[in-house]
Amino acid sequence: MQKHFFIIAVLLITAIYSSAQKNRYKPIDANATAETKALYANLQQLSKKHILFGHQHATEYGHGWSSSDTSRSDVRSVTGSHPAVIGVDFSGLSGRPDDMIEKEKTRLQKIITDTYNRGGVITVAWHFNNPVSEPVFYWKDSTSAPAVKNIIPGGSHHQKYKAILSTIAALAKSVKGKDGKLVPMIFRPYHELDGYWFWWGKPYCTAHEFKTLWQFTVSYLRDSLHVHNFIYAFSPDNTFGTEAQYLERYPGNDYVDMVGMDNYNDLGRYGIYKMDSAILKLKIVADYALKAGKLAALTETGLESIPNATWWTEILLKTLRSAKMNLSYVLVWRNDATSATHFYAPYPGQVSVPDFLKFYNDPYTLFENDLKNIYKLKK
Template sequence: MKTIPCNPKASDEVRSVLNYFSKIEGKGIITGQHTQTMAQEELDYIHQVTGKWPALCGFELLGYSPNINYEDSGEECLLEVAENQDTLQKAWEWTQKSKGLLTFTWHWFSPLNGRDKSFYTEHTDFNVSKAIIEGTKEYKALLSDMDHMAEILREFCDKRIPILWRPFHEADGTWFWWGSQGPKIAKQLYRIMYQRYTNYHNLTNLIWVWNSPLVQGYVGDDVVDIISRDMYPPAHQHTDLSKEYEELVAITRTSKLAAIGEIGPIPCVESLSTSRIPWLWFMTWSQDFGKTEKFTTKEELQRAYHCDYAITLDKLPKLY
């Protein structure tokens, strides 16, 4: 069964990816890894341990936020931003050389009144409830940042590269400014971006991924292609996450593809091959989650990537 994109103007490449996802649902899980530096040590670690590469690679856009307050930021923040610089080059290499699947995470530095890591609520005085009201300075700042990022995404659109776009991630929590005043406002922010990117900027290469398991926080089927959630189980706990899957798909009565947007210890791929819980992909988070044994042992990683149920880069067909 084909999956129809929520954007009627979606590119052929988006449709190709979604059709592929529909075919593999419950028949395999796409391996994924987040990165946020030029070094991409997480990918090298996976390849060193397993001899394989993930089929889906995540890249971080925090350093491309237009309103980073360099004067009022600590050393940790400045280092994180510096290490993230120029990582779009790696995203281009991934798509041009590897032809792998691509996703972006945007830890969006506050459009106004931010300091230090201002994607965190505690580091900004940005009034997000005013940002959804047309004509306010907050709304204008919100759109200005969106437009800035749209130009970065446009380059991928022009090259017809599909992107799994997961904006306002973890909107069920209050730790990021976009979720700081509850799911109702977070939903409106997402809809503002969807309309802006779909109708104004005509970004036809985006596959829209919602990232929250809250029923009352769901933004709506009309602007979502894939539902997802982030999970951080205890270190070395590997299951098929069946309970978490049932909680996620309960947010809508429509049959939606479902994915793991972020995870600490990887799911048990062997268990998934038996239970067939139809997680579409898993994305291990970066840094120690993806390049050490603190959360997943080398043996577990090896078993996962060599399981017949795992879809690694070498098993991925040409989709764009």
């Protein structure tokens, strides 16, 4: 009899565990669109053997050029393929005259829908201009006013913040592909929140205030404004060294789909290479994602001007492939159209092109041409 009950107990525990595992890796939005759910599931599956390569503003402009023709990118000029992940920014959707905001919405709609129609993935940064003081996203000691406490519920500028979120929601619900479906987007607000350079940074709000801001933002977009095509990404900078430090301002698993980090400092900035440190921090992120059933990514990195001719394979690729971490994507920052030195992806003739082609041809890395039906669930 005891053996019989033991077997039943084991089967019950196994069933409960299997059910819990089955429910992992799903968006926090139960009403997410089918395409958003598929993107989420496919990113998780692909991360077991691959990583998607991304580039910020890749099709908007590049080294020495800018164009409304989204068929061009510096990465495509070098490899024949766009990046798998294209980064855009919602910075132009507030703190400007209404007519300029409408023009920006139209511009973003084209970039986002063109990327989706080609089969690529969109990630959205938000360099959000301070809604309380002067409209800049950086913190300026002489002129910036604390904003987080003033835009959360009960704050003096809360209604203004709700109006800004309504603008974002309108854009999110307007971007439909040629198949008529809403375009899923990885929405990454309040990035590098542990730094001091943005007005939402650690010195300018308490942990409770930041968590409240994040939770309200997700809830209002998802539950009040009915945005159901966002995957929400949490990405501090790289100031942490333990899981506890990483989670200091984490708003909770019910409000985050993807965990990541931005890391330039450990991967060559100022000529300093600390790969062991980069791997340690990435492993903290990836291990937490595995434990919590979340996606993980290296949400921003890069080496400005790429003076190291073998940076792609000897630094970035080795870091990403270490410790068998499941990472959905890695994104490098933008290529400025006018600056001779501010670029993070190679362009034709740049010194790192031969190495970048090795990076491109490595089976581990995926570019846009490698993606197949990422918005459909695999049967």
